[in-house]
Amino acid sequence: NAGVMQNPRHLVRRRGQEARLRCSPMKGHSHVYWYRQLPEEGLKFMVYLQKENIIDESGMPKERFSAEFPKEGPSILRIQQVVRGDSAAYFCASSPITGQGELSYEQYFGPGTRLTVT
């Protein structure tokens, strides 16, 4: 069973460009979290999605950032008009549903995408 996959692993964008980060959850997982790790800091929650639904986006900046998790395909974190302060590592994690039909508290992390804005 392949782990959580993220691509690209490294992304360089000039100020003002758009960045698209992809996350493919583990097989059978339908819940995805995105976290951002700024240099020398811990990870900060951004958004939690189920297939076709944003459940909690309380950690997302109000402007320029959006996320989706379509019925088919990977989850996408999109950053429009990037600025230098967006340079960070962006991690995706996925969670399964338990045998009792509940969301598991366990999260499995991908390797991250390191975004550099020049």
Place this chain on the structure above:
Amino acid sequence: AQSVAQPEDQVNVAEGNPLTVKCTYSVSGNPYLFWYVQYPNRGLQFLLKYITGDNLVKGSYGFEAEFNKSQTSFHLKKPSALVSDSALYFCAVSPSDTSGTYKYIFGTGTRLKVLA
């Protein structure tokens, strides 16, 4: 506000000596507690978790952690450190009353250096 504190930015320990990486939290309810390790330019690797039950939990690579409810702490320990344990360690907490979501609150990380 809910938070997780890792009071030490860096911990240095000699190889073969015991190590402790500290974590305290301020979260409502009965949280779930986790430790992750991050090697340079890599993702997070799960070490161990506390959900309920015995306060001492054992995890990967010989690590263990002790949950102390009265002190709201979850310190990571290992009896004998290896040079290969040198990495960045994160404590994470998931409040158990987040209305069906389990977003983690992370500490700022502690860099462990094991000296040969």
